[in-house]
Amino acid sequence: MKDIFTSPFVAEFCDLIDNMYRLGWDERNGGNVSYILNEEEVAEYLDPESSIRTLNIGCNASALSGKILLVTGSGKYFKNIKKDPEANIGIMKINSDGKTASLLWGLNDGAVPTSELPTHLLAHAERLKADPDHRVVIHTHATNLVAMTFVHSLNEKEFTRTLWKMNTECLVVFPDGIGVLPWMVCGNEEIACRTAEKLRASRLVIWAMHGVIGVGKTLDDAFGLIETAEKAAETYFKISGFAEKKGITDEQLKSLASAFKVNTKPGYLD
Structure with a gap:
């Protein structure tokens, strides 16, 4: 598989976040972003069926079951995301129960998605x-x-x-x-x-x-x-x-x- 760090969706995501921090819009860990990804493009870099761990998503998102999202992490400073994406953002897939998601990549060391x-x-x-x-x-x-x-x-x-x-x-x-x-x-x-x-x-x-x-x-x-x-x-x-x-x-x-x-x-x- 290709290196996830070379993927256009991770690169563009990090560039956007870095720009918003530069503009002064996202102080400290203020702000959050989510991006629905196409499973076909993700599959070039990750196995969409290989879960690292299960995440509680805090609501009923049954309408998004099966969707894959790139999201910012909770408590993560925007100024650090471009330097260390894997620690500060993550890719997750909404499970069929609509109440949990499977973490496919990122959010290292037990980090969770944005509040x-x-x-x-x-x-x-x-x-x-x-x-x-x-x-x-x-x-x-x-x-x-x-x-x-x-x-x-x-x-x-x-x-x-x-x-x-x-x-x-x-x-x-x-x-x-x-x-x-x-x-x-x-x-x-x-x-x-x-x-x-x-x-x-x-x-x-x-x-x-x-x-x-x-x-x-x-x-x-x-x-x-x-x-x-x-x-x-x-x-x-x-x-x-x-x-x-x-x-x-x-x-x-x-x-x-x-x-x-x-x-x-x-x-x-x-």
């Missing part, structure tokens, strides 16, 4: 219903998006429209808007279920005073979604101290939607 694993698994299950090509869930502490939740209304329509008006590409990149949850205790099934509900209609969900969840078909897709919203939030703060402010008008937003043939969230441009 936000229930959020990731329920998010994957929900997004696969909407998009069979869905593969990625990213949770990160994008600085300006988090800061916005301290000073901006948490009304989803208002939050979305503010970001849409900060940058022309926003409406095109996330026409489905942004879901917003109030502050909640993290790492449990309640926030996982609430997040999955929001992901039925939006690919971005803000956790107030905490972070953001972004999903996509690829690592670049999910990261780019968050990156675009984060840039708009940064612009929001850069202009906040000026007395005179301009913004993209509703008519201009409608023109954008028409030009790029995107369907915006119903009622957001009325």
Whole structure:
């Protein structure tokens, strides 16, 4: 078999995580990522039926039975992942009971997947219903998006429209808007279920005073979604101290939607 460290999925995963750490979004062990892998590509590097040990996944993920995921580990610092992937990330396969997973690689020395694993698994299950090509869930502490939740209304329509008006590409990149949850205790099934509900209609969900969840078909897709919203939030703060402010008008937003043939969230441009 090929060397797992040369696999494109491990390399791309580590590059993404290193980039988010460099951007200052994932301090200490903040943030987590999961990536659904194709069994065919994994089989070039690992035996998908050879389990190192069994993992408790903290929720019922029967909808993902048989799926193989690359995940970040609990308590693992993003700054260390690229230097030592095998100790900080792991590849697991969801078992038929939907409540456990088989560890296929990584998470050395008894390490376990991220404490936000229930959020990731329920998010994957929900997004696969909407998009069979869905593969990625990213949770990160994008600085300006988090800061916005301290000073901006948490009304989803208002939050979305503010970001849409900060940058022309926003409406095109996330026409489905942004879901917003109030502050909640993290790492449990309640926030996982609430997040999955929001992901039925939006690919971005803000956790107030905490972070953001972004999903996509690829690592670049999910990261780019968050990156675009984060840039708009940064612009929001850069202009906040000026007395005179301009913004993209509703008519201009409608023109954008028409030009790029995107369907915006119903009622957001009325």
